Amino acid sequence: MAEPIYDLPTAEELHAYVDGALPAERASRVEAYLARRPDLAARVEEYRRQDARLRTTFDPARPDLLPPELDELAGKLSRNLVRHNRIRGAARYAAMALLCITAAAVGRWSADYEGGSDSTVLAQSRFAADAYRVVTAHQGQGSLLDASANPAELSDWLGDGDSKVHIPRLQLLGYRQIGGQVLPTGAGPAVQLVYNDEKKGPFSLYVARSPDCMRTTPRYTRDGDLSLMSWCRNRAVFMLIGKLDRTAMLWIADAVSQPDAQPGEAAQGESAQGESARGEAAPAAAEPETKPSVNRAVAH
């Protein structure tokens, strides 16, 4: 069946397909299109060969052998990176502890309880812990999570308008997002986002609607070897599940729960910022085929 004209891949998308930069769904549509267009499929192959040729053309004569000065510098860089990671880990831990002490002193969480249903939260926490176990058990296969999941888009599943749930992006706290997904639960959809902590491994942020739970302080529990921190905000329950310790979880809960914290918005346009860091002249005029719609289609 022929595609509607607006659905045909653009030249830029063909290259993004070559580079594996298209979201999975779009990539499979491009692939299906190429299967019917052998001329374009051949061109895509040519682009791939061209890249391979670039690499071999500029290969050093003995890629495995570094000149002595470079070898020495590379060794020094590796040693410094090991030390750097160690120091940064310790510094981050100290910063977390300090933040928690500050939060406790200010008493941000004290007298913050405005009702909550233990049974709803308990049921959700079991579900969240199970979901965490399933995802981390299959982590290597990468089949369950959408790596390019966007918390703002996933939150649409939980409600919109007045009942919109804001899901924070924990990248802004220095955690790397592994992926996310929407999960069906007995009580409506839930969002699971999985992040990675350099030391303690994967942990998930689980968010679900919880109509009778307006606002509670974070509560810490343990479930086997897992830690679980849960709290409510604006009729939604938030949970952190993983092997992070209590201090780290409280730090995250504190950072994302402040009424004015909207970290999601702050980083949305990250990649499209600043036209010219090195003073390049008006790229929009020089390159008219730049399409904002293509920007959104690229997996970050």
Added chain:
Amino acid sequence: MSELVAGAPLGNDPAAAVAQHMVALRRYARSLVRNSAEADDLVQECITRAIARLRVWHEVRDLRAYLFTILNNVHLDSIAQRKRAGNVVPLDEAVKNLSSRPNQLARIEANELAEALERIPEEQRRVVLLVGIGGMKYHEIAKMLGIPIGTVMSRLSRGRETLRKMLAGEDFPKLKRADG
């Protein structure tokens, strides 16, 4: 998923990660300057700067992107320096200095590619090389060059396509001029 792959080496084995990136950095440097000795000088300066910049508050999330960004800046600085000094290496000489390929055919092909690359606009060439040789992600290049990701994509698209046409013998600027 890309972040997982790119970020992993830092936590696991920095020595292996650095060794792997050194190969890519040297390739990229050679594609920029076409002269092995000069290319290794650029990489040397890049690693020296990378070491000097490691500070506690400076997080290196992705070593590859970190090193390529520095190397790119080292190259831009060297161009600026050379312009100030009025010292430009002629292309033909540079092409001859390209690494010794194992046989003559490979050498001819290498020079053909190097010449074709030289004919595409610099801003497109840089993106083509960062993706093709550096294996950089589009958003990393956008951040590195301070341009929107859509601009990265259109430069890549145009650069790669022009290169393809030239290597296929279509629309080769040299031939066009000869005909006209």
